[in-house]
Amino acid sequence: MGFVKARVRFFAALREMVGTRELNLEVADGQTVGGLYRELCSRFPRLGDYNSTLLYSVNAEYVSPDHTLRDGDEVAFIPPVSGGSGAR
């Protein structure tokens, strides 16, 4: 089975949980962005707290969890955003 390279970026709470801004990973050919998240949850169990609220992005665009990764993709896991000031 082949592998593809992916750059994974972490922000805000996820960055603090993982302890780095990015990881360069080799993932199994055919792996999805949701599958990669589950892989990372076994390595960084606290990431699992975000299971139900996380959005996924590939190459800076929101995608569904079943989006298949391609070589060179940039992946990010997006917790609920909180830009601006004050509550919603």
Place this chain on the structure above:
Amino acid sequence: MLVEISPEPLDPTPYLQHVRQDESGAVVLFLGVVRNNNLGRRVLYLEYDAYPEMAERKLREVAEDARARWPITDVAIAHRTGRLEIGETSLLVAVSSPHRHDAFAACHHIVNRIKEVVPIWKKEVWEDGEAWIEGEPVREK
């Protein structure tokens, strides 16, 4: 149209000049400002983190969406990152239009959308702790 993500302090003047056109009868400016309390806790300062490339793309989409809905003449959006003290501006939205109703409506819509889809997060730092604040989860269509 102008969108920016930057750690530099936000001065409204150049943004107001940018959006005003000769056909603009109204310019609306919104500033999101760091407040000294939230949910009963005293806030010492905020720290903003962003996915800058994606945030700029999403801000551009939010601005384009507003242009499609209201007859606005121009729009500028800027969001600051890094540590912000009480009273500093984190978000700036400037909208111009021929008439005021459209500028107010478009500006309000833009601020709401930013809080839903733009990958920027704030951490509140209190006297006795800190936490990343999370908005309502939104499903992107």
